[in-house]
Amino acid sequence: MAELQDYNSTPKYETFSYLPAMTPEQVRKQIVYLISQGWNPAIEHVEPENASRYFWYMWKLPMFGEQSPDVVISELEACHRAHPGHHVRLIGYDNFSQSQGIAFVVYRGR
Template structure:
């Protein structure tokens, strides 16, 4: 079994967790995708020790009907300023399926 690669003991969660951190342009593109799908963006945060819990703390209410990438990005940044040591994730809620269309961590605490 010596040929099997050891994975770093880093916590992995949500979409894109095995990729390098997203750039600001990639984050902007993902927010644009959420909006273009008609999903409702929402921002959540949690302290790193609670990252594997099912429920994270919601930053405000979901942004129902929001069409501006800049507005969503401003809320992500505001949450990060308020909780700089927390994990911050963006979720796209799908009204049709009544579930999350996507979720990914924007900032790691």
């Protein structure tokens, strides 16, 4: 029988938290998917000790209508450089359902 993972050993912030860390190529594919769905990318960050709160700090305004994965990646990197100890997550806002279509942590703080 396989080893069971302790649920409380690592905090979970989104669905992908249960999977191994994504490679840069996998993150890029998720961004391409987000854009292809017509969702608006937005970036948030927060101190690790406050990550379980409802509100994270928004990095700039959502990138309404952004079509370039490279622009989104550069903003993710800029947020991470500005706040190296914070968790940084990417959100895809769906205009039609007025909800988040996707949200995942790209950089984990210490």
